[in-house]
Amino acid sequence: MEANMKTHAKNIFFTIFLCVSFIFTSCEGGIDIEIGNWSDDYREATYYLCNRVWTDEWYDNHDTYCYQELYFYSNNTGVDYLYTEDRFGNIQESTYHFTWDWWDSFYTSIRLDYGDSFAYMENIRMDRNHLDCILNGYPVSFIGR
Numbered sequence: 001m002e003a004n005m006k007t008h009a010k011n012i013f014f015t016i017f018l019c020v021s022f023i024f025t026s027c028e029g030g031i032d033i034e035i036g037n038w039s040d041d042y043r044e045a046t047y048y049l050c051n052r053v054w055t056d057e058w059y060d061n062h063d064t065y066c067y068q069e070l071y072f073y074s075n076n077t078g079v080d081y082l083y084t085e086d087r088f089g090n091i092q093e094s095t096y097h098f099t100w101d102w103w104d105s106f107y108t109s110i111r112l113d114y115g116d117s118f119a120y121m122e123n124i125r126m127d128r129n130h131l132d133c134i135l136n137g138y139p140v141s142f143i144g145r
Contacts, residue, residue, distance in 0.1 A: 045107035048126050050074045052144030063087045070142065076100055078112070 054070040069081040080096040096114055103109035103120065112119040121140075124133040129144035 041107055042102070045102070045126070046074055049110075049131075052129065054131050054142035055145055056140060056142045072100060080112070080114075 050072045054072070055068065057065070057067045059065055064084050064086045067083040069079075071079040071081075076099055078098050078100050080098060082094045082096075084092045098112045098114045098119075100110055100112050103111045103122075108122070108124045110121040110124065112121070119136055121133040121135050124131065131142040131144065133140055133142075
């Protein structure tokens, strides 16, 4: 009877050992969870965003021609260049520096910090050198160059 108990105890121990070994080896090789910065999604979205100059051009309600360039850098800084020319030929150029960060974990929103104000790019879709988003409530389409 004592021999059966020892064999039974060894079988239980061996079964537990196998289960624990299986859990640890399957987690090492099969489950890859990365949260926050430097996940594959983060690197891919940041690379795509930072390796292009994003441009847009339009006419406002006063028939003023507007041209914008957004530069995003991988160190979370950027430059916003704006060129306007009104119907009388008056030209104005402005350059603003900002810091930026992904505003959600799906990498579809960006917050731009200009120091004294914020801008928000939401519902971002980046594909084929296009960046479509809602910028401060307005739909915008940038072309990557």
